[in-house]
Amino acid sequence: MWAATCLASCCAGCACDACRTVVSGISRKSARIAYCGLFALSLIVSWILREVAAPLMEKIPWINHFHQTPDREWFETDAVLRVSLGNFLFFTILAVFMMGIKNQKDPRDSVHHGGWMIKIICWCLLVILMFFVPNEIISFYETTSKFGAGFFLLVQVVLLLDFVHGWNAKWVGYDEKFWYMALLVISLVCYVATFAFSGLLFYLFTASGHDCGLNTFFIVMTLISVFAFAVVTLHPSVGGSILPASVISLYCMYLCYSGLASEPRDYECNGLHKHSKAVSTSTLTIGLLTTVLSVVYSAVRAGSSTTLLSPSPPSSPRAGKPLLPLDKADKEEEKEKAKPVTYSYSFFHLIFSLASMYSAMLLTGWSTSVGESGKLVDVGWPSVWVRIVTGWATAALFLWSLVAPILFPEREF
Numbered sequence: 001m002w003a004a005t006c007l008a009s010c011c012a013g014c015a016c017d018a019c020r021t022v023v024s025g026i027s028r029k030s031a032r033i034a035y036c037g038l039f040a041l042s043l044i045v046s047w048i049l050r051e052v053a054a055p056l057m058e059k060i061p062w063i064n065h066f067h068q069t070p071d072r073e074w075f076e077t078d079a080v081l082r083v084s085l086g087n088f089l090f091f092t093i094l095a096v097f098m099m100g101i102k103n104q105k106d107p108r109d110s111v112h113h114g115g116w117m118i119k120i121i122c123w124c125l126l127v128i129l130m131f132f133v134p135n136e137i138i139s140f141y142e143t144t145s146k147f148g149a150g151f152f153l154l155v156q157v158v159l160l161l162d163f164v165h166g167w168n169a170k171w172v173g174y175d176e177k178f179w180y181m182a183l184l185v186i187s188l189v190c191y192v193a194t195f196a197f198s199g200l201l202f203y204l205f206t207a208s209g210h211d212c213g214l215n216t217f218f219i220v221m222t223l224i225s226v227f228a229f230a231v232v233t234l235h236p237s238v239g240g241s242i243l244p245a246s247v248i249s250l251y252c253m254y255l256c257y258s259g260l261a262s263e264p265r266d267y268e269c270n271g272l273h274k275h276s277k278a279v280s281t282s283t284l285t286i287g288l289l290t291t292v293l294s295v296v297y298s299a300v301r302a303g304s305s306t307t308l309l310s311p312s313p314p315s316s317p318r319a320g321k322p323l324l325p326l327d328k329a330d331k332e333e334e335k336e337k338a339k340p341v342t343y344s345y346s347f348f349h350l351i352f353s354l355a356s357m358y359s360a361m362l363l364t365g366w367s368t369s370v371g372e373s374g375k376l377v378d379v380g381w382p383s384v385w386v387r388i389v390t391g392w393a394t395a396a397l398f399l400w401s402l403v404a405p406i407l408f409p410e411r412e413f
Helices: 002-024 033-052 073-097 108-113 118-133 135-173 177-205 213-234 242-261 280-306 326-337 345-364 381-407
Strands: none
Touching: 033 073, 033 118, 073 108, 073 118, 073 135, 073 345, 108 345, 108 381, 135 177, 135 213, 135 242, 135 345, 135 381, 177 213, 177 242, 213 242, 242 381
């Protein structure tokens, strides 16, 4: 018994030392990666609890206080929402706390980049605490999450447009034949992929012998948007480049596919049901990893953007530092601390808050029950319409980015 106790104590001590080593190894440059890791952990916890927590939650009296016990899917959805709410509160508190930070001299800068052991403990406590709040609060959070998730998708679109226009401007700025040829080749590849994609959509989602008018409408509307992009871009008064139009065309077609693929598996016009009646654990794992990568990329790019809600432009880097006397070195250190921050910490955490809502909606099928989707991730008619409307919003924003400078020449876009 004594030996077992000693062994357990040693294991616990080694685990604590390992955690302490990992946490202390998080530098200023890797802080954003650490936040991404914490967010990815929340998704993994949500997924695990979605699979195993239902029998336990059925026995918790303040959760299951109904006259008739709900279906198992209700408890699965509830577990995901409670973890998501804890994650949302964690990042929202940080977003509020980090408001107004202009330079690295602000004491809150060290909170953003350090104190990881305390932050991880606070995150765990918040997630655990959410399993003690009333069902009414979770229901309100679920309703709110639908709007927050929609706003997150809108941020994704804005970031994509910013990235594509920046990419085009950078290569055009080189003013060399090679880069012009590269732009042309990539544009052609994107257009070929777009039209090949559309053909695949017609094959998979407009089955003969069935009334698939809705799916046909979605695909045709996307193709009309693709042609509209090209016509407006090539108009003499716009003078745009074909690269942004081709990339956005491919993205809109992908959103159309993503929406159609989210249709219920028993829907006769969903050709994917011929290939998979059920989703295996490995397929579900791949879907979750794809979701993690997508959400984390969007959050990192949004929070790290120096052009989107950034408090001030980053200071220009210096080639090197000369050796200075101690008094001058102290002044130099003060100048280093007074450097402006390169991105908005508050906005960075806000994006993770919205991403928490978005991931909760993915895992619960954008509805109050997972019953329609079974064990599938992001399947159901709400998911379909979210994807399709996002594609239409992307098309509208891209066309607006082309015509706005002409309509309002006195403003900077």
